[in-house]
Amino acid sequence: MFYQAFQYIKFLFKSTNQHGVHSPFVYNLVTKCFYDKTHHEDYRIISNYRKSILKNDTKIKVTDLGAGSQVMKQQERLVSKIAKNAGTTNKRAKLLYRVMHYFKSKNVLELGTSLGIATQALSLGNPEAKITSIEGCTETSNFTKTQLKNNLTKNISLITDDFNNAIEKLCTNQFDLVFFDGNHQKAATLEYFETLLQTANNDSVFIFDDIYWSKGMTEAWEIIKSHPKVTVTIDTFFWGFVFFRSEQVKEHFKIRI
Template identity: 65%
Template sequence: MFYQITQYIKFLSKSTNQHGVHSPFVYDLITKCFYDKTNYEAYKNMSEYRKELLSNKMLISVTDLGSGSQKLKSNTRSVSKMAKHAGTTYFRAKLLYRIVKYFNSKNILELGTSLGIATHAMQLGNPKAMITTVEGCNNLTAFTKANFLKYQLNGITLINDNFQSAFKNVNKNSFDLVFFDGNHQKESTLQYFEAMLPSIHNDALFIFDDIYWSKEMTEAWETIKQHPKVTVTIDTFHWGLVFFRSEQNKEHFIIRV
């Protein structure tokens, strides 16, 4: 936690808004998506989905295949506590909704389904999208799959598997958006990044969650930024966005959202 606090102070000193951003692509993304103040009807659905999870006291035995939770140490966890401490926040779910809507992402991969808060937001962002989401914990998979059916969420394929094994089946596809939210370890993050590179196209977007989770996660983020295929990155502190647009000069932005 101390590491995250110190990094956030540094982030505030370096970050900016749309002013001073000379890339038309990034400027439009910031002003028309990041800072879009429209109160979308979908936000109500997202809020209801999350509120129901926050009120659910059901206990689930969780198997962590990644670095686990920084706040929930027991493997037996209530749905409500997972939604509060480990699930995607309402603020970030709304941002993810806007990103999917803005780019009209059609083929999406999510690594780390958990309770499906982010999955739900992305599905609402583009109801016609085909979303593949991978969750390593059997019990979480069963719970969230039932929740998706309850909310009649279409176009979502939930795979219960570890990420490395799942890649054998999914990385042959071309994804518009890949959301990395399941393992906060440096080596694993870099392995997943490399594994998904064959599936990218010019307008693809990778989003890495919790890039300041730990010193080694920040190191992974810095390594990703320098990859020759990466042209534009945006650091929003909680997320790192990666673009592969060949027409763009290599630039790194630090943006307050």
């Protein structure tokens, strides 16, 4: 926790808003998507789904295949507690919705379904998209499948499997957006990134959750930024955005949201 607090103070000193951005691509993304103040009707659906999860006292046995929770250590957990301590916040779910809506991403991969809050936001952001979401914990996956089905979410294919196994089967696909939201460990993050690079196209966006989760995750983020195929990155502190646009000059931004 101290590491994250210290990194956040550093971020505040180094970050900017749209006025510090000279790239037209990034400026438009920040002003028309990140800072979009439109009250989208789908926000109500996103908020209601999250509220229902926060009130759900179902107990599930959680198998942590990655770094695990920094707050909850017991294996059997209340869904409501998971949502409160580790679930996607309303603010971030709405941002993910806007990103999907802005880019109109058609083929999407999510690593780490969890309780489906982010998954549903992706789905609503572009109902025409094909979304593949991978969850390693069987009980979490079964619970979330039921919740998403009850909420009439139809464009999501939820795979219950270890990330490595699932990614190996999917690496011949092409993805317009990949959301890395599971296994917050340096080596695993870099392995997933390298494997999924072959699925990216010129307009793809990779989004990495919790890039300041730990010193190792921040090191992974720095290595990803320096990769020769990466041209533009945006650090929002809680998420790192990666772009592969060959027409862009390599540039890194820190943007407050």
